[in-house]
Amino acid sequence: xVTWNAMIAGYTRNGMMDDAEKLFEKVPEKNVISWNxxxxGYxxxxxxxxxxxxxDKMPERNVVSWNAIIAGYVQTGRIDEAYELFEKIPSRSMxxxxxxxxxxxxxxxxxxxxxxxDSMPERNVVSWNAMIAGYxxxDRIEEANRLFETMPDRDRVSxxxxxxxxxxxGRVEDARLLxxxxxxxNVVSWTAMIxxxxxxRRLDEARQIFDRxxxxxxVTWNAMIxxxxxxxxxxxxxxxxxxxxxxxxxSWNSMIAGYxxxRKPENARQxxDKMPEQNLVSWNALIAGYxxxxxxxxxxxxxxxxxKKGVKPDNCTFTSVLSACASLAxxxxxxxxHENVIKNGYDLDIFVGxxxxxxxxxxxxIDFALWMFDEMSxxx
RNA sequence: CGUCCCAUAGUCUAUUAA
Numbered sequence: 001x002v003t004w005n006a007m008i009a010g011y012t013r014n015g016m017m018d019d020a021e022k023l024f025e026k027v028p029e030k031n032v033i034s035w036n037x038x039x040x041g042y043x044x045x046x047x048x049x050x051x052x053x054x055x056d057k058m059p060e061r062n063v064v065s066w067n068a069i070i071a072g073y074v075q076t077g078r079i080d081e082a083y084e085l086f087e088k089i090p091s092r093s094m095x096x097x098x099x100x101x102x103x104x105x106x107x108x109x110x111x112x113x114x115x116x117x118d119s120m121p122e123r124n125v126v127s128w129n130a131m132i133a134g135y136x137x138x139d140r141i142e143e144a145n146r147l148f149e150t151m152p153d154r155d156r157v158s159x160x161x162x163x164x165x166x167x168x169x170g171r172v173e174d175a176r177l178l179x180x181x182x183x184x185x186n187v188v189s190w191t192a193m194i195x196x197x198x199x200x201r202r203l204d205e206a207r208q209i210f211d212r213x214x215x216x217x218x219v220t221w222n223a224m225i226x227x228x229x230x231x232x233x234x235x236x237x238x239x240x241x242x243x244x245x246x247x248x249x250x251s252w253n254s255m256i257a258g259y260x261x262x263r264k265p266e267n268a269r270q271x272x273d274k275m276p277e278q279n280l281v282s283w284n285a286l287i288a289g290y291x292x293x294x295x296x297x298x299x300x301x302x303x304x305x306x307x308k309k310g311v312k313p314d315n316c317t318f319t320s321v322l323s324a325c326a327s328l329a330x331x332x333x334x335x336x337x338h339e340n341v342i343k344n345g346y347d348l349d350i351f352v353g354x355x356x357x358x359x360x361x362x363x364x365x366i367d368f369a370l371w372m373f374d375e376m377s378x379x380x
Numbered sequence: 381c382g383u384c385c386c387a388u389a390g391u392c393u394a395u396u397a398a
Contacts, residue, residue, distance in 0.1 A: 005384035012385095036385040043386090067386040074387095098387040129388040136389095160389040167390095191390040222391040253392040260393090284393040291394090316394040323395060355395040380396090 005033050012041025036064045043072025067095045074103035097123075098130045105134025129157045136165030156182075160189045167196035187213070191220045198227030222250045229258020253281045260289025265298070283311055288320040296324035300333060313340065315349045322355035331363040350378050 004027045011020035024030070024038050035058045042051035055061070055069045066089045073082035086092075086100050097120050104113035117123070117131045128151040135144035144165050148158060159182045166175035175196050179189055190213045197206035210216070210224055221244040229237035237258050241251060252275040259268035268289045272282060283306045290299035303321045306313065313321075318341050325334035341352060348356075353376040360369035373379070 002384050007384095009385065031384090033385045038385090040385060062385090064386045069386090071386060093386085095387040100387095102388070126388045131388090133388060155388095157389045162389090164389065188390045193390090195390065217390095219391045224391090226392060248391095250392045255392090257393060279392095281393045286393090288394060314394090319394040321394095326395090349395095351395050353395085358396065 001029050001031055001034070004030070005037055008034060008041075009037045012037055012044065015045055017041055017045055017047070032058070032060050032062055032065065035059075036062070036068055039065060040068035040071075043068055043075065046076065048072045048076050048078070063089065063091060063093045063096065066090075067093065067099060070096065070103075071099050074099055074106075077107060079103045079107050079109070094124050094126060098126045101127065101130040101134060105130070105137060108138060110134055110138045110140065125151070125153055125155050125158065128152075129155070129161055132158060132165070133161045136161060136168065139169065141165045141169040141171070156184060156186050156189065159183075159185075160192055163189055163192045163196070167192060167199065170200075172196045172200050172202070187215055187217050187220060191217075191223055194220065195223050195227070198223065198231075201231060203228065203231060203233065218244070218246055218248055218251070222248075222254055225251060226254035226258070229254060230261055232262060234258050234262050234264075249275070249277060249279050249282065253279075253285050256282060256289070257285040260285060260292065263293050265289040265293045265295055269298075280311060280314060280317075284314070284316045284320065287317060287324075291320040291324040291327075294327065296328040296330070299324035303337070307340075313344065315352050318344075319351045319355040322352070322359045326355075326359040326362040329363050331360075331365060334359045334363055348372075348376050350376065350380060353379070 008020050008023055011023065020038060020041055024034060027034065039051050039055050042054065051069055051072045055065060058065060066085065070082045070085050073085065082103050083100065086096060089096055097116060100116050101113045104110065104116060113131065113134045117127065120127060128147060132144045132147050135147065144162065148162050151158065159178065163175045163178050166178065175193060179185060179193050182189060190209055194206045194209050206224065206227060210220065221240060225237045225240050228240065237255065241255055244251065252271060256268045256271050259271065268286055272278065272286045275282065283302065287299050287302050290302065299321055303317065318337060321337050322334060325337060338356060353372060356372045357369045360372060
């Protein structure tokens with residue numbers, strides 16, 4: 001059973017849910033762990049309804065089953081449903097609590113996260129870290145710091161969370177002070193610091209850390225590539241790209257976006273064609289590059305190409321394509337894209353809504369633009 | 381003691397320019 005379970009988990013971790021299902025169905029013997037692996041697999045792959053169905057069918061559940069399904073709801077932003085289940089758990093573990101804290105925090109409901117945190121019977125370092133990250137991500141770095149100072153034990157996650165928090169608050173110097181005070185910095189903390197310098201366009205300091213750190217991983221390389229490329233140092237970025245030991249889809253995407261940003265959509269396309277495997281972001285980066293550089297026709301072309309390939313566009317795709325329609329004053333195409341937006345079924349994102357308004361007004365359809373404005377549930 | 385399932389930290393893409 002253990003071996004089967006390991007295989008199921010292996011499949012789900014790689015997003016191979018079909019294989020996982022097949023194995024799960026024909027396995028001669030399963031236990032609660034097999035079920036958990038499946039539930040968690042669906043949840044991690046965004047198939048929360050499937051996860052829930054399976055969860056409801058389970059012959060027996062343990063706390064891991066509950067945690068997995070709750071994490072699924074959290075991940076899709078359905079925090080109230082997550083909380084409903086959380087309240088029903090027969091007995092909660094540390095994981096349950098941390099999941100809920102993160103859930104509230106990442107939906108901007110930081111006070112509720114805090115209430116969960118405060119009502120915990122006991123806490124471990126992950127609970128503290130989740131709460132700190134919650135404050136940091138909600139731009140309340142001072143409160144994050146207060147917890148950081150008072151927590152009983154800090155691990156590397158705690159330190160890295162704070163470094164990232166200071167970076168996001170625009171306080172690179174404080175981030176650096178923390179890094180220098182950190183007992184055992186690792187590749188994550190260094191990379192967070194690199195990102196901080198990059199965001200403040202202090203590429204020399206980013207490079208200095210990069211050169212001095214004893215080990216780098218693919219995320220470190222990607223952060224450097226993206227930073228240099230976005231800052232117009234596309235040659236340097238490419239050099240890093242060539243030098244790095246292993247490239248993943250993010251590395252390629254960073255280069256594509258870099259070329260797009262530097263008004264070289266054709267170079268972007270060359271990389272796009274050359275990369276071993278494209279994902280949604282690759283398409284988006286390429287299309288955005290075309291849209292932003294006055295190649296609206298190519299933006300369309302690739303938009304339809306991706307549809308044909310069965311790649312599902314998201315809000316990023318739509319905003320780019322719509323802005324291409326706007327600059328070409330292409331009302332017909334714009335309407336077509338609008339249909340796709342509707343077909344996609346999300347309710348109107350504020351970015352997409354704005355893009356639609358802009359598109360319709362630039363195309364001379366003020367009525368449609370006004371109508372969109374009324375349709376939007378959220379405006380800025 | 382001896383890692384079959386669940387939680388916390390770092391990297392890629394988008395709208396708005398008199």
